[in-house]
Amino acid sequence: MSLNEFLAALDALAAEAPDRIAAAADLEAWTEVRNALVGRQAGRLTEILAGLGALPKEDRREAGQRANAVKVGIEEALDTRRAALAAAAATSGPALDLSMPARARWIGAVHPVSLVIDDVIEIFRELGFSIAIGPEAEHAWYNFGALNFPADHPAMDMHDTLYLGDEQVLRTHTSPVQVRTMQRYRPPIRVLAPGNVYRRDFFDPSHAPMFSQIEGLVVDEGVSFADLKATLSHFARRFFGASTRTRFRPSYFPFTEPSAEMDVQCGVCGGGGCAVCKQSGWVEILGSGMVHPAVLEHAGIDSERYTGWAFGMGPARTAISRHGIPDIRILYDSDVRFLEQFAR
Template sequence: MEELLRKLYEDAQKEILSADSLQQIENLRVKYLGKKGELTQILRGMGSLKPEERPVIGQIANEVREKIEGLLTETKNKIAQLEKEKRIKSEYIDITMPGKPYEYGHKHPMTQVLDEIKKIFLGLGFSIAEGPEIEFTYYNFEALNTPEDHPARDLQDTFYVTSDILLRTQTSPVQVRTMEKNKPPIRVISPGRVYRSDEIDATHSPVFHQMEGLVVDEGITMGDLKGVLNIFAKKFFGEDTNTKFRPHYFPFTEPSAEMDVSCFACGGKGCRVCGYTGWIEILGAGMVHPNVLRMSGIDPEKYSGFAFGLGIDRITMLKYGIDDLRLLFENDLRFIQQF
């Protein structure tokens, strides 16, 4: 048995010293010193030895175990050091090379425009109201004086979730919800995403952005509407901006109008941007229909109000001379950083 132990050590020594990976070292440890390893197998034969031989063989076995463990540890450390040095060389960084610059984000042009618009109206005493994008047909249509059989619904290409739930086609439902929860005076703007079933092209998208405004109080007139929107136009497009109002139709306002501003590109002389008319349409507006006030729990005999709505996407395209709506949705940093 003594010869078997010495032979075991010699074989183990040769294999350990020739190992070149940590996995091999682990495999050799299991092979020689594991619970089912070769040393254990030899020691199982100690029961056949004479009593006086057992202490001697036991001591030799312990020495063999310690020597093999020492070899394993020493070789493991050497291999680990070699692998570390190899990794350091492979991961060498040439500090003389120029670094890769980090690309910083940039505020989206639509966000910049919306921030500017909100700043103007907040300065006029408005507050910001928000509402759900998945809306009930009641708030999107009926409460805005557009009943189920109203012909104006034919103008809305709507994404329906169920027969009475839809993706809002405008931010006007926020106005209704605001009037239901608050008593006049009311002065709010409601920016947000809206949805209509359009094919996406240079001027249309099924998802776009609106901002609507609402004022309700005693004695509100069309003159107040024109005054507020004139201030907005001059603050946003420049102090030399002129405005004009054209009669129009919206089911939730009466009377209704569309507002044009003098072309900020040519100063009203006529150019490609304004279609050589000198004017650019930017929003729709009007006095809140008495039916809308009444359905929202506000007495139209005592209170009146005005509302307006504009497309953030369109205003952004006009302000920055962008000719393709799709550029606003691609999030290409090369495009966004220009603004």
């Protein structure tokens, strides 16, 4: 066989292949065509290539290249045809009623209070805060004494306490985590402490004997009330919307001084006064203040060198107003029809 004859055979194959491939009407016919064209046993290309060895040595290179080009072309055409046939096969038979529902699966849900905590954490994480955890059954010293509560003083009346023993309590706030954190880690400290706290409050539409709180604490040199104000206002704008206005009111917590409560402008009435904000135009969001020097000292930190600020908020209240939940007890009842509303 000469090179010309070899090339002529290739050309002939290349010329007839597209029509034969297009004529394959189903996958079975396609397989036959493929075997006939490029099959290893009896395919036309295989037969032609068998003649390669008979060519003069100097022609083999060109012959091989041409043969490969033809092979690639045919295989591409075969692949394209098979894809088309497969697609056709899939939609043949009775057509799918595409309006029917997807195969169903249960969708889980995070509790609405956790959703609020998540959002708070996300915002403060951007500002470099990490997460601290402390015990719920706590020494009275961590819950009160270390936090500068005067013994047997009306300030204690603000915390109706569940006791486990004379000096053991179910913590009434997450603030004990402040003291534990400061004793354990050297400043700079930037932490959030989410957790459950307990009060001897009977269940009613707005009170629960256990609820979640989220605490924030910053301790470093040169930390000021202006930082507190800036950070918490930034938080409010990130949480409630960029145009959210805040105000700080004097307040009292034994463990902070100066102490302030932060309000945001009522989102329902926009500040004009309504039932939600009790006509004041403002809604209380959190308590805050500069860490009292006595608290720093109780935690073994030099109160002259270091200053700090802290805040605490109740995510359940925010969850209730955010989702329009009329009674706090719904959060605890755990009715699955309520929980399903938060599926995502």
